Amino acid sequence: MSILRSRTAQATVAAAAVGALALTGCSSGSKDSNKPAGKSQEEAKAQAKPVAMGTAQDSVGPAKPVAGAKKGGTVQVYQEADFSHLDPGQIYVSDAGMLSKLLYRGLTTYTENEKGDQTVVGDLATDPGKSSDGGKTWTFTLKDGIKDQNGHVITSADIRHSIERLYDPFLTDGPTYIQQWLSGAGTKYREAYKGPYKGKHLPKTVLDTPDDKTITFHFLEAHTDVPQALAMAAYSVVPEKTDTKQKYDQSPVATGPYKVASYKSGKSLSLVRNDNWDEKTDPLRHAYVDGWNIEFNHDKADQTKTILADRGDAKNAIMFTGQVDATQLQKITSDKAVMKRTIQGYAPYVWQLNFNMDRVKDKKIRDAISLAMPATSVARADGGAYGGDAATSLMSPTTPGYDAKYDPFNRAKKPNGDIEAAKKLIKEAGAEGKKLVYAYANTPVRTTQANLIINNLEKIGLDIQKKEVDQATWYEQMGKVKNGFDLYMTGWGQDWADGNTVFPPSFDGAQIQDGASNYSHTNDEHVNSELGRIQKIADADQRASEYAKLSKYISEKINPAAPIYYTKVFQIAGSNVGGLRYGQVVSYTDPTTIYLKK
Amino acid sequence: MTSPIEIEGAVTSSALDKEGAPQGDAKEPKKLEGRSPGQLMWRRFKRDKTGIISAFVVLFFFLIAALAPVITKLYGKDPYTFYGQDDPTLLNEFNLPAGPNGGMSPEHWFGIDPNYGRDVLAYLLYGMRTSLGTALLATIGMVFIGIVIGLTAGYFGGKIDYWLGRLIDFMLALPNQLFMVAAMPVIVTVFVAPDEETPTIVRFLAITGVMWLLTWMSLARLIRAVTLSLREREFVEAAKVAGASPWRIIRKELLPNLVTPIIVQGTYLLPSTILSVAFLSFVGVGYQDPTPDWGLMFATAANIYEQDPTYMFFPGVAMVVFVVAFNLLGDSVRDAFDPKTGR
Numbered sequence: 001m002s003i004l005r006s007r008t009a010q011a012t013v014a015a016a017a018v019g020a021l022a023l024t025g026c027s028s029g030s031k032d033s034n035k036p037a038g039k040s041q042e043e044a045k046a047q048a049k050p051v052a053m054g055t056a057q058d059s060v061g062p063a064k065p066v067a068g069a070k071k072g073g074t075v076q077v078y079q080e081a082d083f084s085h086l087d088p089g090q091i092y093v094s095d096a097g098m099l100s101k102l103l104y105r106g107l108t109t110y111t112e113n114e115k116g117d118q119t120v121v122g123d124l125a126t127d128p129g130k131s132s133d134g135g136k137t138w139t140f141t142l143k144d145g146i147k148d149q150n151g152h153v154i155t156s157a158d159i160r161h162s163i164e165r166l167y168d169p170f171l172t173d174g175p176t177y178i179q180q181w182l183s184g185a186g187t188k189y190r191e192a193y194k195g196p197y198k199g200k201h202l203p204k205t206v207l208d209t210p211d212d213k214t215i216t217f218h219f220l221e222a223h224t225d226v227p228q229a230l231a232m233a234a235y236s237v238v239p240e241k242t243d244t245k246q247k248y249d250q251s252p253v254a255t256g257p258y259k260v261a262s263y264k265s266g267k268s269l270s271l272v273r274n275d276n277w278d279e280k281t282d283p284l285r286h287a288y289v290d291g292w293n294i295e296f297n298h299d300k301a302d303q304t305k306t307i308l309a310d311r312g313d314a315k316n317a318i319m320f321t322g323q324v325d326a327t328q329l330q331k332i333t334s335d336k337a338v339m340k341r342t343i344q345g346y347a348p349y350v351w352q353l354n355f356n357m358d359r360v361k362d363k364k365i366r367d368a369i370s371l372a373m374p375a376t377s378v379a380r381a382d383g384g385a386y387g388g389d390a391a392t393s394l395m396s397p398t399t400p401g402y403d404a405k406y407d408p409f410n411r412a413k414k415p416n417g418d419i420e421a422a423k424k425l426i427k428e429a430g431a432e433g434k435k436l437v438y439a440y441a442n443t444p445v446r447t448t449q450a451n452l453i454i455n456n457l458e459k460i461g462l463d464i465q466k467k468e469v470d471q472a473t474w475y476e477q478m479g480k481v482k483n484g485f486d487l488y489m490t491g492w493g494q495d496w497a498d499g500n501t502v503f504p505p506s507f508d509g510a511q512i513q514d515g516a517s518n519y520s521h522t523n524d525e526h527v528n529s530e531l532g533r534i535q536k537i538a539d540a541d542q543r544a545s546e547y548a549k550l551s552k553y554i555s556e557k558i559n560p561a562a563p564i565y566y567t568k569v570f571q572i573a574g575s576n577v578g579g580l581r582y583g584q585v586v587s588y589t590d591p592t593t594i595y596l597k598k
Numbered sequence: 599m600t601s602p603i604e605i606e607g608a609v610t611s612s613a614l615d616k617e618g619a620p621q622g623d624a625k626e627p628k629k630l631e632g633r634s635p636g637q638l639m640w641r642r643f644k645r646d647k648t649g650i651i652s653a654f655v656v657l658f659f660f661l662i663a664a665l666a667p668v669i670t671k672l673y674g675k676d677p678y679t680f681y682g683q684d685d686p687t688l689l690n691e692f693n694l695p696a697g698p699n700g701g702m703s704p705e706h707w708f709g710i711d712p713n714y715g716r717d718v719l720a721y722l723l724y725g726m727r728t729s730l731g732t733a734l735l736a737t738i739g740m741v742f743i744g745i746v747i748g749l750t751a752g753y754f755g756g757k758i759d760y761w762l763g764r765l766i767d768f769m770l771a772l773p774n775q776l777f778m779v780a781a782m783p784v785i786v787t788v789f790v791a792p793d794e795e796t797p798t799i800v801r802f803l804a805i806t807g808v809m810w811l812l813t814w815m816s817l818a819r820l821i822r823a824v825t826l827s828l829r830e831r832e833f834v835e836a837a838k839v840a841g842a843s844p845w846r847i848i849r850k851e852l853l854p855n856l857v858t859p860i861i862v863q864g865t866y867l868l869p870s871t872i873l874s875v876a877f878l879s880f881v882g883v884g885y886q887d888p889t890p891d892w893g894l895m896f897a898t899a900a901n902i903y904e905q906d907p908t909y910m911f912f913p914g915v916a917m918v919v920f921v922v923a924f925n926l927l928g929d930s931v932r933d934a935f936d937p938k939t940g941r
C-alpha cells in the first residue's frame with residue numbers, strides 16, 4: 001500500500017518575531033547524538049517472520065483475555081482527517097484499516113501473540129481455508145451463529161456477494177488481489193464480470209457456494225497466500241440484503257463488535273456495541289470498551305499535545321494513524337512517566353529514491369546516486385530517530401527474508417553518503433554536470449529531504465533540477481509512465497508480511513502502465529521470470545529466502561531505486577488506557593486489545 | 599556688535615530642539631547666506647539624536663548586507679554548506695543542533711540551523727542581503743511608478759485624472775497579501791520550463807514585480823493630491839504664462855516641491871516592504887530553501903521554537919531592530935523636512 005497520507009508536520013502559522021522573543025532563552029542541547037534511539041531493527045524481526053498458518057483450533061473464540069482488562073468506558077480517538085471510506089470494499093488506507101478491525105469481519109484474520117508472531121486464522125470461517133488442486137482451489141466453511149448488526153445470519157451467499165461487488169466499477173479504491181487471481185490480471189477482471197447488481201453471479205467454475213455454509217474459490221493459478229489476502233479489510237463481508245451500493249459508504253452494516261451509532265462526515269464518528277456480535281465466535285477481538293468516539297480535524301501537533309496534557313477525555317484517548325509530532329519528541333522521550341504511555345514499532349514502509357529507468361539509463365550514475373544518499377539525515381528530517389532508520393536495502397525489516405547485514409551502499413560506515421566513491425563512479429561514467437530532474441512533494445518534510453539529497457548529488461558533480469509537485473497529486477503524477485522526471489521518492493509497504501506484496505507491485509515489468517506502482521519502470525527479463533517463479537513457491541520460508549536473493553539481484557545488477565529509510569511508528573495514549581500494544585498487523589496501536597483502567 | 603553672539607551662545611547651551619530653529623535665523627543676518635530647503639533639512643536632522651542613531655543602525659544593516667560575502671569570507675563559513683551533513687555530530691537524533699543554545703560555538707558564533715546544520719551567522723547575513731536587495735528594488739520601483747502616475751494624474755487633471763483614479767481604486771481593492779500568495783505560483787509556472795528548476799532570479803523578479811504592482815497606489819494618491827494643490831500656485835501659473843512646456847513645469851517647478859513627500863513616504867515604504875517580502879517566504883511562496891532568506895528563517899524558527907528557541911533569537915532581534923530603526927528614521931526625516939508638524 002502506498003502512503004497516501006503525508007507524515008508531514010503541518011507548518012504552524014503565526015508566531016511573530018516579537019512574540020517569540022519573549023520565549024527565547026537558553027536551551028540546552030543533548031550531546032549524545034550517536035546513541036541509538038527509537039525501535040531497533042532486532043525488534044522488527046517479529047514482523048518479518050512469515051505469517052504462520054493457523055488451525056481450526058486457533059480459529060475458535062473467544063480470544064485469549066488481556067491480563068487485568070476491565071469492561072466499560074468509551075475510548076476517545078483523535079484523527080487528522082475523516083476516513084476516506086467506510087465501505088469495506090474501498091478500504092486500502094491504514095486509517096480506515098484500523099476502523100475495519102472494530103466494525104467488520106472477513107473469512108480470515110490474523111492473531112498475534114505477545115512476541116508479535118502472527119498467525120492467520122479463520123474469522124468467519126472455521127479455519128484459514130483448505131486448498132486443493134495444488135493451491136488453485138480454496139474452500140472455506142462458515143462458523144455457526146454469525147450475525148450482522150441487524151440479526152441476519154451470514155451465509156455463503158453474503159460472502160459471494162461481498163466478493164462479487166468488488167467487480168462493480170463504482171468500487172475503485174480497494175486492493176485487487178482476489179479479483180485478479182479469480183478472473184485475470186490487470187484490468188481484465190473488470191471486463192470479465194461487471195458486478196452482481198444486475199442479477200448475474202460469477203460462474204460456478206470461478207466462485208461456488210455448494211451450500212449455505214461453504215464457499216469455494218477456483219483461481220486461475222495456484223496461490224499460497226489466499227488466507228492472507230482474504231484477511232484484508234476490503235474482503236470483509238457485506239450482507240447482500242442490506243447492501244446499499246454507493247450509500248453503503250455512509251451507513252455500513254457491521255459484523256464486528258461495534259456498529260456505527262452516528263457519523264457526521266468530516267466531523268466525528270461514534271461507535272457503540274453491536275449486540276449481535278458473539279465473542280465466542282471471534283478469535284481476535286476483545287471489545288472491552290463500550291464504545292468509541294472518533295473526532296476528526298486534529299492535526300498531529302494537536303493530537304500529541306492533547307494526549308500529552310492528559311486531561312478529561314484525553315485520558316481515554318489513543319491514536320489511530322496519528323504520530324507523535326516531531327516537535328514534541330524531545331519532551332516526550334525525556335519523560336519516563338510519559339514514555340510508559342507510548343508505543344513504538346516499525347511501520348512497513350520503505351522510502352526509496354526511484355530512478356526513472358527510461359531516462360537514467362547509465363547504471364553507474366544510479367549507483368553513484370545510491371552511494372551518495374545522505375540516508376541518515378533524510379530519515380531524521382522525518383521525525384528524528386523515532387521517525388525512521390537509514391535503509392540498507394529495498395526490503396523492509398518487516399518483510400520476511402530481510403537481511404540486516406546486507407548493505408550494498410555502505411550505509412553503516414557512511415551514514416550520510418559515500419561522496420568519494422560516488423564521485424569516482426560519476427567520473428567513470430563521464431557524467432559530470434549531467435542534468436537530472438528531481439521531483440518532490442511540496443510539504444515541509446519532503447522539501448527538506450530534497451535539499452539534503454540534492455546537496456550531496458551536487459557534490460558528486462551532477463546538475464540537479466529541483467521540481468516541486470503538489471502533494472495531493474503526488475502518487476498520481478509519479479504513476480504516469482511519461483512523468484518527465486528522473487528522480488523521485490516514493491514509499492511502499494507490504495500488505496501482509498510477504499515479499500509477494502512488495503516485489504511484484506514494485507518491480508514487475510509487466511505491470512508498467514499509468515497508475516501502476518512500478519514507479520521506477522523496472523523491466524528486466526530475469527526479474528520478471530523470477531517473480532513469476534517465486535510467487536508460485538508454496539513454502540513461505542523458501543519464498544522469503546528467494547525474495548531476499550531477488551532483492552540482492554535487483555539492487556546489484558539493476559539498481560532501479562536507492563533505499564533511503566524505513567519508517568517507524570511512535571504513538572502516545574492517555575493514562576487511563578490499558579492493553580496498549582503495538583499491533584504488528586495494523587502497524588499502529590492495536591485497537592482490539594484496548595481497555596480502560598477506570 | 600558682539601553681544602548677539604554671546605546671547606546666542608547662552609541660549610543654545612540650554613536650548614531644546616524647538617529653540618534650535620531660531621538659532622539658524624540668528625546667524626543669517628550676520629553672514630547673509632541663503633540656504634536651500636535641503637540644507638535647512640540637513641541642519642535640523644543633524645540635531646535629532648534619535649534620527650542620527652537610527653540612520654547609523656540602518657546604514658550598518660545595509661553595509662553588512664552588502665558586504666556579506668566579504669564578512670563570511672573572513673569568518674570562514676558560507677551559507678550554502680550543510681555543516682551538519684559533513685559532521686554528523688553537530689546535529690542530534692532529532693536533527694536539531696546537538697550543542698547547547700542552538701549549537702553556538704567558537705566555530706559557529708550564532709549556532710547552526712536544524713536539519714541542514716548551516717551556519718546561522720552566514721545564513722543571516724546572506725538572508726538580509728536577499729531581503730534588503732529585493733525590498734530596495736521593489737521600493738524604488740513603487741516610488742517611481744507612484745511619482746509618474748501621481749504627477750500625471752494631478753497635473754493633467756480631467757479625463758486622465760479620472761481614469762488613473764479609477765485604476766488606483768481598482769488596484770487598492772485587490773487584497774494585497776492574498777493576491778501575492780495566489781499570483782506567485784502562477785508567475786513561476788508561466789516563466790519556467792516544466793523540466794527545469796525555477797531559477798532564483800525568476801523568483802526575485804516575480805517577488806519584486808508583484809510587490810511593485812500592488813503597493814504603489816498610496817504614494818501615487820499622495821503625489822496627486824500635492825500636485826493638485828501645487829498646480830494652482832502662482833509660480834506654476836507664471837511658468838505657464840511664460841510658455842514653459844508641461845515637461846519643464848513638471849521637472850523644474852513641481853518635482854523639487856515633491857521631494858519631501860517622496861523621501862518621507864519612501865522611508866516608510868521600505869521597512870514595510872521588507873516585512874512583506876519576509877512574509878511571502880514565511881508562507882512558502884517567496885524564496886525557497888536553499889536560497890538564504892530572512893523570511894525563511896522565521897518559517898523554520900516558528901516550527902521549532904519550543905525545542906530550539908535560540909534559532910529565533912538572532913534573525914528576530916535583527917528584524918525588530920532594523921524595522922524600528924527604519925521607522926524612527928522615517929519620523930526624523932519627516933520632522934526635519936517639516937518642522938511645523940511637531941510631535
